[in-house]
Amino acid sequence: MRIMSDLLIRPFERDDQESARNLILAGLGDHFGELDPTFNPDLEDIWQNYIAPGDCFMVVEKEGGVR
Numbered sequence: 001m002r003i004m005s006d007l008l009i010r011p012f013e014r015d016d017q018e019s020a021r022n023l024i025l026a027g028l029g030d031h032f033g034e035l036d037p038t039f040n041p042d043l044e045d046i047w048q049n050y051i052a053p054g055d056c057f058m059v060v061e062k063e064g065g066v067r
Contacts, residue, residue: 019066
């Protein structure tokens with residue numbers, strides 16, 4: 001873990017699922033304009049699709065929430 005001012009960069013935890021998914025989909029929507037969430041089924045289970053295969057998935061926490 002690394003702390004920078006009021007930000008905490010840490011590994012994804014299962015409790016981060018909903019916040020992380022919503023944040024990623026919001027960013028994709030901002031970038032592409034319209035977004036069909038069915039195009040990203042991998043985000044329905046971040047743990048299974050990214051971490052279980054051995055990948056690293058980090059989140060930034062600020063004021064107690066994933067940002």
